[in-house]
Amino acid sequence: MKRKTVLSCTAAALFTVCVGAGAQIKPEDAVHYRQGVYTAMGWNFGPMAGMVKGEIPFDAKAFALRAERVAFLSTLPLEGFIPGSRVGKTDAKQEIWDNMDDFKSKLETLQTEAAKLAEVAKTTTALDALKPQFGKVGQSCKDCHDEYKED
Ligand code: HEC
Structure with a gap:
């Protein structure tokens, strides 16, 4: 009985910590x-x-792994652009928060193109066949940086 109480308190404490951290x-x-x-x-x-x-020499396996990582990583940055986070050493332009819908859509373009590249790279062993889709991914990095990143 006593043990049960201790356990539920711990769970409650953990929950508070988690929620608290997320909120601030x-x-x-x-x-x-x-x-x-x-x-x-x-x-x-x-x-x-x-x-x-x-x-550097073409290595189909290494290319496929890196393409998969970029595709996954492209799903992560958005939550780092919270309101009021244009602080300290950042290259993020104010326009991001002024045009959040457009910023999101540029990130979605990267997600789509990077996912396609990862898919193609899984089965393709010829570098030439990967080049067009790689170009689309690179273009989507550039399109966002041109507008939203200081350099
Ligand atoms: C939707 C917009 C967007 C897309 C797409 C995007 N970036 Fe960026 N990137 C940014 C912004 C904004 C920053 C600046 C972040 C900061 O300093 O707060 C940045 C910063 C960077 C940095 C510097 C990180 C640092 O430590 O300062 C690198 C490297 C980079 N991006 C690479 C890429 C590559 C490679 C791609 C494509 C595969 C890409 N980015 C696609 C918006 C984007």
Whole structure:
């Protein structure tokens, strides 16, 4: 009986902690989060670009893995753009929050194109066949950066 009480208190405490943390994300943490996600995105995008340009040898398996990672990572950044998080060292322009629907749709374009690339890369072993879809992914990075990222 006593033990049961202790357990339910613990569960209640954990719940409070979880909900509490979710309700008050610090703006600086949101900046770190989204920059971390984009850094990981760039990290995985780079070697694919290197293969496409012929700077590093083409490896179909490595390409497919990186394409899959970029597709997954593209689903993560949005929650880092909370209101009031244009703080500290950030390259995010104010326009993001002024045109949130357009910003979201640019992110969705990346998600769609990156998912297609990951799908094609699963079965394709010829670099030339991957180039057009890779180009679409790169274009979607650029389209958003041109408008919404300081550089
Ligand atoms: C929907 C908009 C959008 C798309 C699409 C997008 N980015 Fe970005 N990216 C941003 C913004 C905004 C920042 C600046 C974030 C900040 O500093 O707060 C950024 C920052 C970055 C950074 C710098 C991270 C840092 O630590 O400062 C890299 C690298 C990057 N993006 C790579 C990519 C790559 C590669 C793609 C495509 C595969 C991509 N991005 C697609 C909006 C986008």
